[in-house]
Amino acid sequence: MPLKTVIGLMSGTSMDGIDAALLRTDGIARVEPLAFLTIPYDDAFRAALRGCLGGIGPVEAVERALTDAHADAVARLLAQAGVAASAVDLIGFHGHTIHHAPDHRRTWQIGDGARLAAATGIAVVNDFRSADVAAGGQGAPLVPLFHRALADGLPRPLAVLNIGGVANVTWIGDGGIGDGGIGNEGIGSHQVIACDTGPGNALIDDWVLRHGGGRYDADGALAAAGAVNADALAALLAHPYFALPTPKSLDRDAFDPAPVAGLSLADGAATLTAFTAESVARIVPHLPAAPVRWLVCGGGRRNATLMAMLADRLGVPVAAVESVGWDGDALEAQAFGYLAVRSRLGLPLSEPATTGVPVPMTGGRFHPLAA
Numbered sequence: 001m002p003l004k005t006v007i008g009l010m011s012g013t014s015m016d017g018i019d020a021a022l023l024r025t026d027g028i029a030r031v032e033p034l035a036f037l038t039i040p041y042d043d044a045f046r047a048a049l050r051g052c053l054g055g056i057g058p059v060e061a062v063e064r065a066l067t068d069a070h071a072d073a074v075a076r077l078l079a080q081a082g083v084a085a086s087a088v089d090l091i092g093f094h095g096h097t098i099h100h101a102p103d104h105r106r107t108w109q110i111g112d113g114a115r116l117a118a119a120t121g122i123a124v125v126n127d128f129r130s131a132d133v134a135a136g137g138q139g140a141p142l143v144p145l146f147h148r149a150l151a152d153g154l155p156r157p158l159a160v161l162n163i164g165g166v167a168n169v170t171w172i173g174d175g176g177i178g179d180g181g182i183g184n185e186g187i188g189s190h191q192v193i194a195c196d197t198g199p200g201n202a203l204i205d206d207w208v209l210r211h212g213g214g215r216y217d218a219d220g221a222l223a224a225a226g227a228v229n230a231d232a233l234a235a236l237l238a239h240p241y242f243a244l245p246t247p248k249s250l251d252r253d254a255f256d257p258a259p260v261a262g263l264s265l266a267d268g269a270a271t272l273t274a275f276t277a278e279s280v281a282r283i284v285p286h287l288p289a290a291p292v293r294w295l296v297c298g299g300g301r302r303n304a305t306l307m308a309m310l311a312d313r314l315g316v317p318v319a320a321v322e323s324v325g326w327d328g329d330a331l332e333a334q335a336f337g338y339l340a341v342r343s344r345l346g347l348p349l350s351e352p353a354t355t356g357v358p359v360p361m362t363g364g365r366f367h368p369l370a371a
């Protein structure tokens with residue numbers, strides 16, 4: 001399969017900004033990262049985006065602004081890399097999730113694919129999650145097949161943990177794929193299981209922001225200075241989500257942080273950080289075998305307190321994905337470039353064990369360049 005030059009664009013649930021990655025890939029086994037940047041949102045746009053969450057009320061103006069900000073990210077990425085738009089085959093445009101209710105067959109990522117194609121002069125694939133949800137899947141997480149492509153040759157069972165606003169895990173085992181190997185074209189026969197584990201950074205971010213501690217708990221310093229409140233942690237962990245089998249997925253604001261309401265800034269940060277770590281540990285009994293190693297990507301890998309809690313709870317090596325040469329900030333954006341190529345090839349973006357979709361499912365909506 002020939003390599004394509006693609007751009008992947010992700011606006012994650014942390015609402016921190018746009019991640020943009022340039023890479024070459026065949027959409028199967030080969031992935032060659034070329035460039036990456038993040039464009040942070042300003043506070044006004046972040047507030048506007050937050051106002052869209054839930055999907056009630058008008059979103060058109062925010063969607064236009066979001067799309068134009070992505071076009072700007074593409075221009076800056078190409079300038080940084082010294083690559084012309086005409087040399088890029090395709091953009092994978094995730095957009096921003098404003099509502100995710102797969103059990104009601106509803107997931108909504110804002111972002112206007114046709115507008116982005118017109119603005120950049122590059123064909124676009126967007127709307128990656130709808131087909132999966134329409135077929136009865138969770139529509140998330142979608143990064144697992146990309147993790148599998150990267151993880152060839154690493155010890156298994158391996159867990160790749162993304163700690164963004166929400167946290168999600170990809171478990172990669174040794175066995176063949178139960179669905180007959182579709183979606184596993186030439187990249188080894190590794191079984192993949194995936195799901196969202198629970199909260200990532202979003203509750204911690206919201207807590208710290210609301211109490212004047214900044215936009216996030218930098219390096220986990222606040223949590224390190226606080227004490228975990230056992231009663232509040234137990235109340236948080238009483239949520240029925242943790243008893244559900246995989247696959248399963250979450251909306252950003254699925255958890256109510258009320259149990260920490262009376263705590264100090266540091267104790268609340270410590271308790272919410274323990275909540276994220278403990279909810280990751282609670283996925284292990286749902287897996288066929290405990291991972292021998294955890295590789296962590298997403299902004300949460302920079303939270304030293306969270307990483308220490310994870311190592312303590314999981315009892316096996318836990319390290320940032322940089323330990324195996326991947327870029328933990330770029331991975332999700334790269335994944336949507338990779339998935340855009342898969343979409344054009346008609347290959348699956350998800351499988352029964354990654355999203356619960358009944359059969360391996362392709363997806364994405366193509367926006368060619370206007371003639």
Ligand SMILES: Nc1ncnc2c1ncn2[C@@H]1O[C@H](COP(=O)(O)OP(=O)(O)OP(=O)(O)O)[C@@H](O)[C@H]1O
Pocket residue numbers: 011012013014015016017162163164165166167200201202205216217218219220297298299300302303304332
């Ligand atoms: N130095 C740091 N210390 C602690 N936390 C950090 C640090 N840097 C980033 N973060 C956390 O990482 C978050 C951003 O993570 P990331 O960019 O992976 O999220 P996302 O892609 O928006 O989310 P998702 O994966 O849910 O879509 C920030 O909101 C913050 O909570």
Ligand SMILES: CC(=O)N[C@H]1[C@@H]2OC[C@@H](O2)[C@@H](O)[C@@H]1O[C@H](C)C(=O)O
Pocket residue numbers: 012013097100107139140141142143144162164165166167168196249250332
């Ligand atoms: C509905 C939605 O946008 N989900 C995101 C979110 O952020 C992390 C986690 O929850 C994951 O399920 C997913 O993103 C990644 C990129 C995924 O689809 O793999």
